[in-house]
Amino acid sequence: MILAEGVEATEFSALANQYAISGVPDTVINNDAGRALGAVPEAQLLAEVRRAVEK
Amino acid sequence: MDKLLPQEIVEQVRQVFGQLQHPVAALLFASQQNCDYCAETQQLLSEVAELSPLIEMSVHDIEAEADLAAHYNVTGKAPAIILAAKDGGQITDLGIRFLGLPSGHEFGTLVQDILMISGRDSGLTAATREYLKSLEKPLHLQVFVTPT
Numbered sequence: 001m002i003l004a005e006g007v008e009a010t011e012f013s014a015l016a017n018q019y020a021i022s023g024v025p026d027t028v029i030n031n032d033a034g035r036a037l038g039a040v041p042e043a044q045l046l047a048e049v050r051r052a053v054e055k
Numbered sequence: 056m057d058k059l060l061p062q063e064i065v066e067q068v069r070q071v072f073g074q075l076q077h078p079v080a081a082l083l084f085a086s087q088q089n090c091d092y093c094a095e096t097q098q099l100l101s102e103v104a105e106l107s108p109l110i111e112m113s114v115h116d117i118e119a120e121a122d123l124a125a126h127y128n129v130t131g132k133a134p135a136i137i138l139a140a141k142d143g144g145q146i147t148d149l150g151i152r153f154l155g156l157p158s159g160h161e162f163g164t165l166v167q168d169i170l171m172i173s174g175r176d177s178g179l180t181a182a183t184r185e186y187l188k189s190l191e192k193p194l195h196l197q198v199f200v201t202p203t
Contacts, residue, residue, distance in 0.1 A: 053190065
């Protein structure tokens with residue numbers, strides 16, 4: 001199961017603080033096992049997902 | 056309350072929604088307690104849902120319907136919008152959520168998500184699909200965004 005959430009950072013500031021979000025978009029993968037800052041291309045996001053999943 | 060969407064945007068979105076193919080369920084989980092943007096999110100989503108008969112919106116109380124909220128992983132996260140596929144009364148959860156009011160830049164994301172789900176096609180490459188299908192554990196992506 002893949003859960004993909006768009007999170008409005010100012011409304012959910014506690015969550016944003018938890019992950020120290022300072023710029024957007026910023027994608028947190030599996031509770032910070034991986035990160036992708038910026039609107040990254042599909043291949044780059046996938047590479048980061050792979051890294052996070054293999055940890 | 057006044058309309059949130061300007062007439063010009065209404066016309067644009069109505070036109071874009073002409074491309075919708077299959078029904079989309081939009082479930083809103085709102086809260087009576089301490090929710091600054093729940094009323095606005097509900098109004099925005101209603102105005103969007105009015106623009107196509109293929110968008111079926113439902114409103115749920117995150118506390119009163121706690122079991123359903125837990126089922127969709129949105130406990131304590133109001134306002135939460137779940138966008139899902141709907142076929143013959145059956146809702147298929149695709150794991151797509153938006154937490155917060157999708158305004159400004161994020162309004163475009165909401166419209167794009169509806170289009171994607173209605174077309175039943177993520178648009179991802181074959182290689183990405185193959186990899187994601189091979190995952191044995193849940194994958195959680197949280198994309199932090201702001202309206203500007």
